[in-house]
Amino acid sequence: MALLLNIDTATENASIALSENGKAVLTMVNNQQRDHASWIQPAIQDLLKKTGRTMQELQAVAVTAGPGSYTGLRVGMATAKGLCFALGIPMITENTLRVMAYAATVQTFPNGDEYRIKAGLKNGTLLCPMIDARRMEVFTALYDLGLNIVQNPAAIILDADSFNKELENNSILFLGNGSAKWKPVCNHPNAFFADVNQTAEHLAPLAEVLFLQEKFADLAYEEPVYLKEFYSHIKK
Structure with missing residues (x-):
């Protein structure tokens, strides 16, 4: 405690x-x-x-x-x-993505709890948090309902074929600010979207x-998880 x-x-x-x-x-x-x-x-x-x-x-x-x-x-x-x-x-x-996934499991969604009705948060449902990383790129990962990693966190560029394999066998809830640009591209019936804060x-x-569990970070060496290099638009 x-x-x-x-x-x-x-x-x-x-x-x-x-x-x-x-x-x-x-x-x-x-x-x-x-x-x-x-x-x-x-x-x-x-x-x-x-x-x-x-x-x-x-x-x-x-x-x-x-x-x-x-x-x-x-x-x-x-x-x-x-x-x-x-x-x-x-x-x-x-x-960060795991925290977002956890938030989805405890948040009550508006509009008649639309996602839980359609996808049921049942076995086979995956959680896919997405953070906008400019243009069509997102930071994302896949988790099961126990928050176990199904697909490791990565920076990916979205296209019409993204997550096709995973969607064939699972309902997936996409969430986060990155999912807003994925929603118009994804038309799969097993894909669901929700605003999760x-x-x-x-x-x-x-x-x-x-x-x-005493799983503590090393204060001297711990660094943020960027997943890709930082770049700036400022011209030198």
Whole structure:
């Protein structure tokens, strides 16, 4: 049982959550992607103040390690490392795509729970989180309903034949901001789409399991999971 600070700055919405025993006590969200770096430290102080807890009570810091926004990942990782070094506590990392997949299993969807009615979240259903990686490229992976990896996280370029083999034998729920550009291309009857909003609250239960298993990251050598090299449009 642990008191954890959970950090997710991997996508357009940054969030932090204080969790106890794997359940979020309070979650705070920032929707301005360019402000993640300036928002996070004051937000952590505000989070602790509102929950009546202190930095010294934290037992670990968990962070989404990627894939995702290059800058966002660096903000989250640097923040987590700095706190862990200063407080002498362990750091826990989790793949962003796995957090997204978990969020899909616990989120209630609107419009009559359309996805659960059609696909049933039954045996044979796979979860495919997608993060936009420019043009028709996405960061993605496939998970079963137990969040076990079926297809390893990777950066792929989508086309009309993507996931054809997997869709023949499985219903697949596509989610995340990358799935918006895949939806008009994919016409397979076993493909379903849903808006799933993950936050640091969804990182919390996954981080709790890793904490109890003592699966901690190496503070000195842990790096974000980028999946592809960063590039800039700025001309030199």
